Amino acid sequence: MRRRRCLQRALGAVMRQPLTIVMYHYVRPIARSRYVGIKGLEKNDFLQQLDYLQRHYVMLSMVQAAACLRGDETLPSNAALLTFDDGYLDHYLHVFPHLLERGLTAAFYPPVCAARDRQVLDVNKIHYILACQPDSNLLIEQLDAAVEAARDRFDLLPLAQYVAEWKKPFGYDTAEVIYIKRMLQHVLPAALRGEIVDALFARCVSADEAAFADELYMDVAQLKTMIGAGMHVGGHGAAHDWLDRLSDDAQAADIATVRDFLGELGALDELFTFCYPYGGHNATTRRLLREAGCALAVTTEPRVAHVGEEDALTLPRLDTNAFPRQADAAFVEPKGW
Ligand SMILES: [Zn+2]
Structure with missing residues (x-):
């Protein structure tokens, strides 16, 4: 053998x-x-x-x-x-x-x-947020507002710095979509990312995560x-x-x-x-x-x-x-x- x-x-x-x-x-x-x-x-x-x-x-x-x-x-x-x-x-x-x-x-x-x-994975929540709200500039407004509102609780960079580093097209995605994905996937501190993803998911997709998991x-x-x-x-x-x-x-x-x-x-x-x-x-x-x-x-x-x-x-x-x-x-x- x-x-x-x-x-x-x-x-x-x-x-x-x-x-x-x-x-x-x-x-x-x-x-x-x-x-x-x-x-x-x-x-x-x-x-x-x-x-x-x-x-x-x-x-x-x-x-x-x-x-x-x-x-x-x-x-x-x-x-x-x-x-x-x-x-x-x-x-x-x-x-x-x-x-x-x-x-x-x-x-x-x-x-x-x-x-x-x-549980619905954060990566899937982001896919569905983007699918349900095709106006990425509107999503960016909501994302940026949430970042500003959390500034006193987390150690964050100025928004302009995130934009300069991450708002760039990649693969099949526009600069706006990449900015949203990167910020929510790994750029922001994990606890804040989770909060923002959950809020956007509840607003744009579904407030019932367990029911959504059954569909997904x-x-x-x-x-x-x-x-x-x-x-x-x-x-x-x-x-x-x-x-x-x-x-x-x-x-x-x-x-x-x-x-x-x-x-x-x-x-x-x-x-x-x-x-x-x-x-x-x-x-x-x-x-x-x-x-x-x-x-x-x-x-x-x-x-x-x-x-x-x-x-x-x-x-x-x-x-x-x-x-x-x-x-x-x-x-x-x-x-x-
Ligand atoms: Zn996977």
Whole structure:
């Protein structure tokens, strides 16, 4: 066995066996939904992309991918693996039935606080605030007013300084949207961010967080149904924190909570895998996962993985946006191919 693994590793290094891991978030019929402003993948585009992927790739299950990474199975050429983050109800309603119909499986990564505790993640609240209030200048007025009102309670910079540093376009987002996102994601002190996000969410989206969580996330029963049908469910943090920003003890507690939750779901019987929230991890995270028997973990580093060369606990993944959305599109080499 050991010799076979060594040989495979040596061959892998020479042959560069690509494993394309695709990352999805919101997948739904957006144009027909209540939140047409939400940034996600239209269900029809998803189905077309599935056709495309099935035409050009060999779709692996998580168990097969783990076996290939261990060197126990040979990776097929053009192998791909599908992953769905954050435990959205979208995945149960609009993804799971189509995977079943096609005989495919995928990996799903719900945070414990959303799936079990029915809390809406701040990152999701920000998405919905932006979707429900398309006038970003109006949001900025409200954000800036809240910052000014909190100035005597927190150590804050002058607004002009935040604007100068963060109000810049990035990716597909305007300068205004980036300013709102950055201020609410990490620039302001955590306690103030939480206050402002909650106030804007209650004003623009919903005052009933628990009801909103039921609309947004899968619950324990739905996750168990998916596991029963052969889908893989792995860890995505207890509170969806950047793990590399937590103390060692807090990271250990987070991962222990995740393991307990997955154990209750019956998801650990087969395999324990992990998906780092925001892609954040450090040496402590990886050590704790290794000690907990984690078979593989995925990041947000946007490129193809090369089995035989990668650390199984830092596997790169490509966003759905990196792939065509037409069933008959010609093969496009993803980044790092
Ligand atoms: Zn996430």
